[in-house]
Amino acid sequence: MNKNYSICFISFFFLFFFMLINFFGVIYFIMNDINLFLEWEIISFNSMNIVMSILLDWMSLLFMMFVTLISSSVIYYSKSYMKSELNLNRFILLVLLFVFSMILLIISPNMISIFLGWDGLGLVSYCLIIFYQNIKSYNAGMLTALSNRIGDVMILLLISWMMNYGSWNYIFYMNFMFSDYSMQFVGLLVILAAMTKSAQIPFSSWLPAAMAAPTPVSALVHSSTLVTAGIYLLIRFNDLLVNLFFFKFLLLISGMTMFMAGVCANYEYDLKKIIALSTLSQLGLMMSILSMGFKDLAFFHLLTHAMFKALLFMCAGMIIHMMNDNQDIRMMGGISLYIPLTSLCLNISNLALCGIPFLAGFYSKDLILEMVSMSNLNLLIFYLYYISTGLTMFYTIRLLMYLMVNDYNLLCIYNLYDEDYIMLKSMFMLLFMSLISGSFLSWMIFSYPYMIYLPMNMKMMVIYVMMLGFLLGYLVSITNIYSINKFIMTYNLSLFLTVMWFMPSLSTYGMNYNFLSFSNNLVKNIDMGWSELLESYGIINIIKYYSVISYIYQMNNFKVYLFSFILWVMIFIVMIML
Known part of the structure; x- marks a missing residue:
């Protein structure tokens, strides 16, 4: 060790x-x-x-x-x-x-x-x-x-x-x-x-x-x-x-990725998958701002996001560790009473992800959304940006409600302790960076500030969207999300939204099912069919038949020797008589 x-x-x-x-x-x-x-x-x-x-x-x-x-x-x-x-x-x-x-x-x-x-x-x-x-x-x-x-x-x-x-x-x-x-x-x-x-x-x-x-x-x-x-x-x-034209196409694709990941995260109960889908949403945000030509902004968000996302995964890992390797957020709840330091790190990294003012995510995310508001953009892309921002707040508040506020649902709480100082030290190092890296990088990367001039409602648009996301996240987490679905949409549509627009099925079963079933037919009809009968199985039968005859001769049986002796004597007598 x-x-x-x-x-x-x-x-x-x-x-x-x-x-x-x-x-x-x-x-x-x-x-x-x-x-x-x-x-x-x-x-x-x-x-x-x-x-x-x-x-x-x-x-x-x-x-x-x-x-x-x-x-x-x-x-x-x-x-x-x-x-x-x-x-x-x-x-x-x-x-x-x-x-x-x-x-x-x-x-x-x-x-x-x-x-x-x-x-x-x-x-x-x-x-x-x-x-x-x-x-x-x-x-x-x-x-x-x-x-x-x-x-x-x-x-x-x-x-x-x-x-x-x-x-x-x-x-x-x-x-x-x-x-x-x-x-x-x-x-x-x-x-x-x-x-x-x-x-x-x-x-x-x-x-x-x-x-x-x-x-x-x-x-x-x-x-x-x-x-x-x-x-x-x-x-x-x-x-x-x-x-390039392809870059404009990438803007649409990345906007859809951002939206899709935000929606799917709200239907997910696996703690690590929720955080993974939030990563996917942020990657869509970086890709889309990059395809508009703002490479410094994309790089800025890439770095700030790296800090709080690593911290978020570390907190999730610590919670999963203490929950006997259980990742279902419905089993958790009220953990802030038992593991306050981990909960502090989790809350701050989650709020940085949402873009709460003066945390790391705020500096990059706010700048990106204001540049989007200033740009001459298609309305669809504009809505994708703002709806995805609201969805980020939506699934974050839902996660915090399930983890921090709801009642504890697991069988025992003796595992919950907050004294693993090795994990906490590494988390506090990233916590410090999640607090200061936004302002530190904004001074370092941009030698001059962007001049952003917007009307009051456009300036406050981010706040409106975040407040709406906060409200929806709160409402969904105190009720069951599927009971709301019965009123809002049909089961099939909710299934479509839950499973990442059927992408896992398309990239696994959809891609390999036909090939695998074709190879199965080949094996059954050729390797285990005609080929087996005429080649391997047929040859084995012939060899087995001749080996049985050979084996009978090799048994040193007295009857065989006596029969062969009489046979040779008869042949000999016939030869003499001729």
């Missing part, structure tokens, strides 16, 4: 130290307006060069700082959360490999090294999701791996398509080649790859399924690593994509 703990501490201190280096690097780079493009020639043989390129600017350093801060907290948290796990070393090494893949993706200006990081994320996420080895984990892991594989194929196509240009360093071509037809094709491939990694419709079903992973992994995956890789890639390619 001591050896396991030492690996945890070494990993934690290494990542925390790296985070501090990145923090001072970010400040230095922003103050002096520095961008570093480094090329390291690994092999040069005749005319072939293998070169490793690294791009260091304020954006990559800032993102690395957040990734290493969250991953160091997660590893420290895992020391207590996974203490009964025999394979803790393997878990920590997988998490470190995951973080390394993300860092490789962040600092790469080259499509080949981006692909290494991109594929590394997909592979290691599969290993982490199937960490608890059961059938549910295997299914979730396969769904995640195959959904992400589509994005990997897009990146491979993109690499082959960029051979038209002479180099895979995409940053050289973005500013002056965006009118080129080939570059438009590259833009489409980038958008499709980002849609699979960031789980936009129709690839959304893998994200809630990935909840089969241990909770520390969920905290890492859903805050700053796997799901944000697609957003980060689009931020880097934004100058190329901003005039």
Whole structure:
């Protein structure tokens, strides 16, 4: 056990130290307006060069700082959360490999090294999701791996398509080649790859399924690593994509994703799935503001969201741990009386998610919604933004009511204690960042403030929507949501809203049922039918028949020898007589 703990501490201190280096690097780079493009020639043989390129600017350093801060907290948290796990070393090494893949993706200006990081994320996420080895984990892991594989194929196509240009360093071509037809094709491939990694419709079903992973992994995956890789890639390619038609299409898709995730979260009773669907909703928000051309705003929300979402998962993990691994929110209630510090962290991270003023989420979310209100947008997109914001408040208040206010519904409360100081220390580190990171980043990222001029009602629109969401969330949680459904909508429509618009069915049963039933018919009719009768089974019958005859001769039976002796004597006599 001591050896396991030492690996945890070494990993934690290494990542925390790296985070501090990145923090001072970010400040230095922003103050002096520095961008570093480094090329390291690994092999040069005749005319072939293998070169490793690294791009260091304020954006990559800032993102690395957040990734290493969250991953160091997660590893420290895992020391207590996974203490009964025999394979803790393997878990920590997988998490470190995951973080390394993300860092490789962040600092790469080259499509080949981006692909290494991109594929590394997909592979290691599969290993982490199937960490608890059961059938549910295997299914979730396969769904995640195959959904992400589509994005990997897009990146491979993109690499082959960029051979038209002479180099895979995409940053050289973005500013002056965006009118080129080939570059438009590259833009489409980038958008499709980002849609699979960031789980936009129709690839959304893998994200809630990935909840089969241990909770520390969920905290890492859903805050700053796997799901944000697609957003980060689009931020880097934004100058190329901003005039493409596909980007306008992405605005619609991401708006629908945001709305769909918000609605589904209100029908869900699994604590981790509710938080996963809120991640999906926030990813839709980032994608949609990115497709309007505001890459700094998308990056700002990406970082603030990473902080409170990691904290939210850690709190959820602690609650699940204390509830004997039960994730159903209907079983919980009144937990703030027994675990006040965890409840404090959960409430603050939930309120930051809603965008309550002066918490981390407020600075980015409010700015995004005000820029949307100022922009010349389609009314549908405008409504999708504001309804989704109201839905965020809706499912958050419902969650808080079920967890904090309702009566306790589990059998015993002896498990509820709030003294796991290792988990609490890592949570308080992120709690501090959830409080200050919004204002800290708004000063750091934006060198000048956005000038937003709106009428009073438009300015207050966010407050109106949030108050309506608060009221609906309160009403739904004190009554049963399905009793309200009987009056509002039919059962079939509520079923459609509950199961993510049938996306899990379409991406699993819908995709593989026909192939599997066809292969079943092949096995039954050919492998176990004609082929069996004429080849394997038929040959076995013939061999068995002849082997029985041979066996009879080999039994050393006196009767057989006597018969053969008489036979030979008769043949001999006949031969003499002739």
